[in-house]
Amino acid sequence: MFISTAYAQTAPAAGGGDMMSSLASMLPLLLMFVVLYFIMIRPQMKRQKETRAMLEALAKGDEVATAGGVLGRISALGDQFLTLEIANGVEVKVQRSAVVQVLPKGSYK
Numbered sequence: 001m002f003i004s005t006a007y008a009q010t011a012p013a014a015g016g017g018d019m020m021s022s023l024a025s026m027l028p029l030l031l032m033f034v035v036l037y038f039i040m041i042r043p044q045m046k047r048q049k050e051t052r053a054m055l056e057a058l059a060k061g062d063e064v065a066t067a068g069g070v071l072g073r074i075s076a077l078g079d080q081f082l083t084l085e086i087a088n089g090v091e092v093k094v095q096r097s098a099v100v101q102v103l104p105k106g107s108y109k
Contacts, residue, residue, distance in 0.1 A: 063108040
């Protein structure tokens with residue numbers, strides 16, 4: 001009375017399917033990857049390249065800011081460490097990777 005009659009549906013034809021439909025189903029995934037690459041991955045790689053170039057170009061006398069907020073003038077350079085003069089006669093040894101910005105000449109006094 002309240003239950004309707006259920007009829008069996010015919011099964012789809014067995015076969016490899018349509019090549020176009022499988023490509024169309026993968027298209028959104030490929031499109032998302034392309035968008036992700038141009039929005040996230042490519043700018044991050046560019047930023048890393050710029051940071052690496054900035055760290056390699058450091059020279060004695062450059063005025064820099066570190067990740068901890070310390071400002072100073074480079075007084076000595078090493079392969080992994082550099083010495084910052086943060087005040088007259090006060091020097092601090094920091095890792096090169098801690099430098100986040102090279103300041104314009106004369107901005108640190």
